[in-house]
Structure formats: C-alpha cells, structure tokens
Amino acid sequence: PSLSGDEIRQKFLDFFSKRQHQILPSASLVPEDPTVLLTIAGMLPFKPIFLGQKKADYPRATTSQKCIRTNDIENVGRTARHHTFFEMLGNFSFGDYFKEQAIAWAWELSTKTFGLPPERIIVSVFENDDDAFAIWRDKIGISAHRIQRMGEDDNFWVSGPTGPCGPCSELYYDFHPELGDEKIDLEDDSRFIEFYNLVFMQYNRDIDGNLTPLANQNIDTGMGLERMAQILQKVPNNYETDLIYPIIQTAAEIAGIDYSKADEKTKISLKVIGDHVRSVVHMLADGITASNFGRGYILRRLIRRVIRHGRLLGIEGVFTPKVAETAIALAEKIYPNVRAKEINIIADLQREEEAFLKTLERGEKLLAEIIEKSQNKQISGVDAFTLYDTFGFPLELTQEIASEQGITVDTVAFDEEMKKQQERSKAAHETIDLTVQGSLDQLAEHIQATEFLGYDTAQTQARIE
Numbered sequence: 122p123s124l125s126g127d128e129i130r131q132k133f134l135d136f137f138s139k140r141q142h143q144i145l146p147s148a149s150l151v152p153e154d155p156t157v158l159l160t161i162a163g164m165l166p167f168k169p170i171f172l173g174q175k176k177a178d179y180p181r182a183t184t185s186q187k188c189i190r191t192n193d194i195e196n197v198g199r200t201a202r203h204h205t206f207f208e209m210l211g212n213f214s215f216g217d218y219f220k221e222q223a224i225a226w227a228w229e230l231s232t233k234t235f236g237l238p239p240e241r242i243i244v245s246v247f248e249n250d251d252d253a254f255a256i257w258r259d260k261i262g263i264s265a266h267r268i269q270r271m272g273e274d275d276n277f278w279v280s281g282p283t284g285p286c287g288p289c290s291e292l293y294y295d296f297h298p299e300l301g302d303e304k305i306d307l308e309d310d311s312r313f314i315e316f317y318n319l320v321f322m323q324y325n326r327d328i329d330g331n332l333t334p335l336a337n338q339n340i341d342t343g344m345g346l347e348r349m350a351q352i353l354q355k356v357p358n359n360y361e362t363d364l365i366y367p368i369i370q371t372a373a374e375i376a377g378i379d380y381s382k383a384d385e386k387t388k389i390s391l392k393v394i395g396d397h398v399r400s401v402v403h404m405l406a407d408g409i410t411a412s413n414f415g416r417g418y419i420l421r422r423l424i425r426r427v428i429r430h431g432r433l434l435g436i437e438g439v440f441t442p443k444v445a446e447t448a449i450a451l452a453e454k455i456y457p458n459v460r461a462k463e464i465n466i467i468a469d470l471q472r473e474e475e476a477f478l479k480t481l482e483r484g485e486k487l488l489a490e491i492i493e494k495s496q497n498k499q500i501s502g503v504d505a506f507t508l509y510d511t512f513g514f515p516l517e518l519t520q521e522i523a524s525e526q527g528i529t530v531d532t533v534a535f536d537e538e539m540k541k542q543q544e545r546s547k548a549a550h551e552t553i554d555l556t557v558q559g560s561l562d563q564l565a566e567h568i569q570a571t572e573f574l575g576y577d578t579a580q581t582q583a584r585i586e
C-alpha cells in the first residue's frame with residue numbers, strides 16, 4: 122500500500138528531525154511580512170533570518186508550510202501538478218550545513234525514505250554551479266547527462282534586486298524512463314515532474330549586480346507534498362491523491378457526476394473546485410474575509426470561481442458549504458484551526474455564495490436583454506466580454522443560454538477583447554516577486570479596482586473560464 126499524504130508529510134518532518142532540525146508548525150497564510158499578500162513558500166516566515174534582520178532560534182528547522190500561489194491559478198486543473206493551495210515541505214539551514222549536505226539528504230530522503238528508484242530521478246543545477254554539478258556526479262553518482270544545467274530564470278533564486286541570493290538545484294521524477302536519455306526536456310510535463318527544489322543561498326547581490334559570498338550560507342528547500350503524493354500513490358495527477366480527491370468526490374456527488382467517466386472539461390471544473398475549496402477553507406480559517414481589496418479580493422475571486430464551475434457542472438443553488446465540510450474534515454488533523462473556525466467558514470461561504478448568485482442573476486437579466494436586441498442573431502464579443510468580466514459569466518454559460526435562443530456568440534471577438542485586457546495588464550511574472558516594490562505595485566492595483574464586480578486586475582491578472 123502506498124503512503125498517504127499525512128504519512129508523507131510526517132516522514133519528511135521525521136527525517137529532518139532525526140537530523141537535528143527543529144520541527145516548527147506551519148505559519149499562517151497571512152504573512153507577518155507586510156509587503157507580501159499571502160504565504161507563497163516555506164521560506165517566507167524565515168525571510169527576516171535570511172536577510173540578516175533577525176537571529177535564528179535554531180540553526181536548522183523543518184516545516185510543512187501551507188502556501189497559496191495565485192500566479193498558478195491558470196494552471197489549476199490544466200496541469201497535473203499546480204494548485205493555488207498546496208503544502209510545501211522544507212528543510213532549512215541558517216548559516217549551518219550547506220550544499221553538499223543538503224544534496225546528500227535530498228537524495229537519501231527521496232531514494233531511501235520515499236523509495237524512489239534512483240534511475241527515475243533527474244536533477245537540474247544552475248548553469249554556472251560547477252560545485253553542485255560535481256556533487257551530484259561524484260558524490261551521489263548520477264551520470265552527467267542526467268544533470269541538466271539551467272539558466273538564471275529557472276535556477277537562480279533572488280529575494281529582490283539586492284540581497285541574499287543563490288543557485289538552485291531541482292529534483293525531477295521521470296514517469297517514462299523507457300524513453301531514454303537522448304532527449305531530456307524537463308519542461309515536458311507528460312514525462313517529468315519537479316518535486317523538490319534546493320536553494321543554496323550563498324551570495325549577496327549589491328546594487329551594481331555584483332555577487333559577493335555571504336559569511337553565513339543558508340539552505341532553503343521546498344518539496345511539494347501533493348506532488349510527492351502523486352508520485353508515490355501512482356495516480357495521474359495531484360488532484361487524485363488522498364489529499365484532494367475526497368473534495369472532488371463530494372462536488373461530483375452534488376452534481377450527480379461520476380468523475381471516472383467524466384470528460385476532460387468536466388474534470389477540469391471538478392479539479393478547480395477541489396483546489397479552490399482548499400484555498401478558501403484555509404484562508405477563512407486564517408482570518409481572511411472576502412472583500413474587494415487585497416487578500417480579501419483573492420478569497421472572493423476563488424469563491425466565485427468555485428461557484429461558476431459548479432454552475433458549469435449543472436449545480437444549482439448554494440453548494441460550497443457542503444464541499445467545504447469535506448475539506449475541513451481532511452485538514453483538521455494537521456490544522457486544528459480549521460475545525461475551530463468551522464462555523465465562521467460555513468457562514469461566510471453561505472453569505473458569499475448567496476450574494477454572488479444574485480450577481481449572476483443580474484448578469485442573466487442583462488444577457489436576456491442582449492439577446493432580445495441582438496439583430497444579426499449573434500452576441501458581440503464586447504457584450505460577451507462584459508458579461509464575463511463584470512458579471513462573472515463564463516463564455517460557455519453565455520454560449521449555452523444564447524444557443525437555447527438559436528443565437529451564437531462571436532468568440533473570435535471575445536478572444537480579442539480578452540487579449541486586449543491581458544495586454545493592458547502586465548503579463549504575470551513567472552518568478553514570485555518578494556520585493557517591497559513588487560508587493561506595493563500589486564496592492565496599488567487592488568486599490569484602483571474600485572466598484573469591483575468582476576475579475577479585474579487580480580494579483581496575477583489571470584483569467585480563466
């Protein structure tokens with residue numbers, strides 16, 4: 122029998138506890154750091170230590186940190202491995218052990234504790250990091266062609282324009298080793314999945330971009346719990362692991378759908394619900410309330426997306442509290458604050474959902490008017506986009522309602538409107554901006570988003586059907 126998600130988490134923490142790491146509880150999703158909206162990585166609570174602003178209480182620590190990354194919202198349900206909410210397992214060294222030890226433990230943990238076959242692991246290193254390359258090849262014994270050198274975008278970590286930074290090394294699992302080592306493309310996610318990232322914080326970067334070695338070198342790592350669960354439970358994606366699947370099943374039951382027989386589009390909606398309900402439950406448990414501003418806005422947006430996808434599945438009426446019950450039951454052992462806040466979570470969801478259903482009704486009225494006055498029997502891209510952007514109407518919903526009246530939607534023009542909108546906002550940045558300015562920019566965007574009804578400039582400008 123494969124390991125459960127809970128067992129994987131525990132084995133990770135135990136492994137590092139046995140190696141003198143202090144086990145610390147997950148920090149809140151609301152970071153102490155006022156410049157960041159949500160906790161997006163295991164290292165965030167330790168950022169002041171890495172920046173030299175605070176002394177560490179322990180030289181080594183290990184955590185399972187709940188994280189939310191809205192920059193991955195467009196990937197939810199579409200890739201096998203991305204969530205908005207996930208848990209990042211981490212081991213940290215504050216000026217204590219460094220590269221060689223971090224790599225050796227990552228290897229031992231992956232191959233011995235979790236039993237991954239060594240020949241299924243591929244690693245990446247930063248292109249100039251000859252030390253890491255040599256450690257993987259000579260100390261660990263990985264053949265050189267299975268150590269990929271990657272550029273700065275993927276394998277160099279910075280916390281901002283200046284400050285501590287350093288190269289990374291990532292561990293990937295190979296689902297199809299039979300394809301051979303001739304053409305290794307780590308971007309090919311039908312074959313590879315990144316599951317563990319090791320950051321070697323060894324430089325300070327000054328204002329001119331010069332790198333000087335840090336007196337105290339640090340280790341920051343992150344392993345995706347859901348990804349390790351996918352690998353060990355031998356399921357096709359993170360969503361079908363025991364960490365999330367029960368939530369999907371609850372939603373499927375409400376919709377009267379059999380997930381295993383569902384088509385791709387239906388599965389995506391169920392996965393979005395499974396993912397977002399976890400985010401929403403943990404955000405509410407950590408004291409965030411839905412609003413049109415900042416993290417409250419992110420919460421509201423996630424709740425609305427759950428409702429919209431519920432409608433796509435044919436669910437009518439309020440359903441999110443019931444799905445949330447399953448997410449609460451899954452989380453309560455590790456996160457007692459979730460059960461403690463149950464009454465608030467359910468009440469908030471009930472209220473938000475009722476309110477949004479009214480917005481949807483207003484949109485439906487508008488759509489009825491649009492259909493009535495449509496002369497060429499087609500709904501324009503601009504109208505369809507207004508319905509989408511302001512009233513949260515998925516294009517599919519507009520199309521479906523229109524087709525009942527024998528009317529089509531100009532989807533080409535709709536796409537153009539969408540594109541225009543995206544060009545107006547800056548493309549979402551791949552790396553997560555932890556700088557003060559980056560976060561202020563994001564906040565400024567929210568402040569401008571007054572009179573908000575729809576899905577305007579979000580933290581990531583991501584928009585999805």
Ligand code: ATP
Nearest residue numbers: 190193202203204207315316317318343344345348
């Ligand atoms: P990817 O390249 O797959 O988007 P990443 O390089 O952005 O991942 P890191 O910032 O290195 O991810 O985070 C450390 C680890 O956390 C990753 O190796 C992965 O296991 C996990 N992880 C990162 N983002 C997500 C996510 N959106 N959902 C689930 N797990 C994630």
Ligand code: MG
Nearest residue numbers: 190193203551
């Ligand atoms: Mg990523």
Ligand code: MG
Nearest residue numbers: 275291315318
């Ligand atoms: Mg990556």
Ligand code: MG
Nearest residue numbers: 291315317318
């Ligand atoms: Mg990474």
